[in-house]
Amino acid sequence: MTDQPADLLTAAAQRLINGAPEIADSNIAWTLAEWLKDAATREAAKVESAHRVWPNPDADDIADRDRWIANHVDQHALDVARAVLGQDGGQ
Template identity: 45%
Template sequence: MPSHIPAELLAGAAQRIRQGDHRIDIALRGPLAAWLDDAEHRVRSAVQAAAEVWPDDPDHQSAFTARQQPEAALDFARAVLGQDNAPAATDQHLWELDHPYYGAEGYLNECESWAEFAEHIAPHLYSDLNHLYRWDWHKPGHHEWEGEEELGLFFIMPRKSSCMSYTIPVTEADEPAVRAYLADMTKHVAALWEPITIGPTT
């Protein structure tokens, strides 16, 4: 592991991971990301070299590759960085969560589908200018919602001192893509709160 990262930070991250908390640790993200990129590059190079040296001997190939970088160390780095497909702090579906209070609509925008938002709108909502601070997935039969199934995204535009929101029709099939988008947005929120680590609320 990278020797220039304080041991207490590594130990703390390891403890949280063992307890099932896979949040991104701000203090470790940059150094570990660089280290992980370098380590994975070396492993890829080792795999290629082993295949050339022992083209018909997969056992030798595997043994040689494993010596280049302990897989446990790579797994640790991926876990701290949130790149290991580890379970989130909750396994609930997005529509099962009931966030407290509500978000102001502000400038309300309506989309025809998640695909429209993801392909034509999201790429132009620069995180530095539009801070996503809240989302709500409304689904009939959950939390007394009686309308159509929809996702609400709520943004603050700090330079304009105003709010903006998007209402997007969604289906359960959209959940993986929505989760990926929301996860990406949390990176910007976390960066704004450095050096405070944003973790679970319970």
């Protein structure tokens, strides 16, 4: 599995849609999955926007772009996704 936030969020949403056993109430699982899918869409849009701001970056600009992306990740959604997937968030 990739470690890109949007991909992680999507994988967690899919696990909930497929029936994560940790959440017995399917309505809660569905709502959480929708929230994670929306978060994944926002994360992908942030990355795309950053690539538009820095379209032809040199090495310094790449570092700036990557730092900007990292500083704008929805950590709450990412923590939930990691919990759903059984991963240690490292926090």
